[in-house]
Amino acid sequence: MKYGFSDRVRYFDSSAVRDILKVVNQGNVISFAGGLPDEDLFPVEAVKDAFQKAITSGNKALQYAETEGLEALRMHLVERMKRKSIYRNPEDVLVTSGSQQAIDLFSRVMFNPGDVILTEDPTYLAALQVFASYETKVVAVDSDQDGMLKEDLEEKIKLLKPKCIYVVPTYSNPEGKVWSLERRKMLLELAEKYHVVVMEDDPYGDIQFDPEAAPSSLAALDEANQYVVYTSTFSKTVVPAMRIGWIVGPNQIIRLIAQAKQAADLHTNSISQHALVHLLNDFDLDQHVRNITSVYYERMKIMKKALDEIELEGLTYLEPKGGMFFWVNLPKEMNTTDLLKAAVDQGVAFVPGKPFYVGEAEGNTLRLNFTNSTPDKIETGMKRLVHVIQEAYLQVN
């Protein structure tokens, strides 16, 4: 039988991320492709204790729960955000099934087909997929390593009347960059001037190699809670399998998102929510985050050393100040999509830059993850990758 589907399925994409996860699962390939934290660093004992407490704390914990999320968890989130100078009330917070769901539900209440969203270029692949599925028009704003450029941003706001500006300003995916405080203030000023909502996607904010150097989040700068919708997650700091994220912003938006969530899945897994409350009560998560961050920092350094040893005119990258990724520019004439096949044959994987682009892709870019491989594997994998890059370079020159 021939099925009649919705128009939005035309914008679906059997995505790079899915294909990447399949590569990751092949045993003999060293993968720098995914965006995974290292499972060997997971706080398994703390998670086990927390779930045990959640399940034995009374049968109500196993019953249906409120759509907005457990109040005890939202109180914890409010306290944790305070330390980043984000002052919000528990009723402005909604617990989601990972921050991916936050992006989806926000899109559901905000966007009609044809609405314009401004982003950086490149930007988070799976956000682009969500925006595409709502049949929106995503337009890239010119940026440098400090963030979007004011002139182009203001021009595009005036011209295109965007519904939203979506940014990952802190240790971004895929570029690993940090917006300067000046550019953050500039963005907020324009958001206020032209009444545009900003979505600040901050999954990596806690993985910071130099905590002193991290500028205020956009949500902290939006003191009146008027323009910024902020989302983050415990997937990088506790464990991804719990699928717990949250979204916080103007109450009117959060209330509509709660109604959307009720239709979408009633509520987020509440065993995990109860467990997370116990974990935040009993476990020193901040110390744990410092521990894993210092391990990730060492791994970043090892990968950087390998990158620095490649003698190739035109190869550039930005040293990450946090997060999980290197974004590498190879010489202009190289094509990383072609390169991936050769790399996997040689036992190493990465993500070609192409799917992260909104506008015309720069085919010579690639993303490397440094958090999910041990130092040994990073060294071996980078040797393989350097070899593949150098061979390919010789072929095109």
Next chain:
Amino acid sequence: MKYGFSDRVRYFDSSAVRDILKVVNQGNVISFAGGLPDEDLFPVEAVKDAFQKAITSGNKALQYAETEGLEALRMHLVERMKRKSIYRNPEDVLVTSGSQQAIDLFSRVMFNPGDVILTEDPTYLAALQVFASYETKVVAVDSDQDGMLKEDLEEKIKLLKPKCIYVVPTYSNPEGKVWSLERRKMLLELAEKYHVVVMEDDPYGDIQFDPEAAPSSLAALDEANQYVVYTSTFSKTVVPAMRIGWIVGPNQIIRLIAQAKQAADLHTNSISQHALVHLLNDFDLDQHVRNITSVYYERMKIMKKALDEIELEGLTYLEPKGGMFFWVNLPKEMNTTDLLKAAVDQGVAFVPGKPFYVGEAEGNTLRLNFTNSTPDKIETGMKRLVHVIQEAYLQVN
């Protein structure tokens, strides 16, 4: 600031279910309003053991997982469905965050604004909310206690060219009724004749008071897996807090739903999925379901006795053969929405029938849940309810 939202938020509804959950949480009200299983019957020890095993079975269980759901869980689902004569492959199955998400994701890949969906009237409230949020047009088909009536169904299919027929044919919510085998076959024949997809929502199928009497599911009748998309859940048989449901159907539809799910929330909580696999391996879930069903059967009988004692011309109900609900018709001149306030004042709650209707609501209907209250509470609550009904009856007569 004035926010610009999507058009679909106009169809959102600060729903009855949400308000009901608030009533449920008021301590001194005996509530027959919710659709909750009894938390005192939850298999807490088995759940605890299962989560313990899931968390300590290797750190991979705490990592990101595949969008389709764990293969081991999908294999279990395939085996369990076989016993209902639903023969499907694991790749035709997708694990969802409860069956609510199955309805939402199915809608996302199927419906454009204005598409027609045929349903019974009344039908499942939260499915209507999902359909409304996709700006579809839901049209009710004339039905009796055996299911939809062929003449009206065929006429509406021919006239309206529906994209889908949505039904809860087994121990339905809210009516607690069971479609006859004859009507099921009739529905399938028309679906085949006119190429219409059928969504069979089956959350209550396992709560059956007379297993011999339960007719084949629609999915079992659709042997070639061409027309029926079937969804069910473990929320009524294990615990709701895990949020584990599934959807199974034609592979082309399921593959698109997987893409939609990736954008929606990447994957379903995988700690819960691993735990469920352990629970299905180690625990006699079928015996547990028989145990809770026999408790629910006794409660249904107690509620039935109380209903039978009301001396009121025009009060009718159907005796449930399974599931969780009585659907009660009061005399025509009574209004159950008005009645609810008086009932809550007297310490008892129910759901007025109105929000379950697609077409013009019958204001004299109400839904009573018998699974979430002990026999004592059912007796006390029903005494209060009978009193409120009789007082209100005197006022309108």
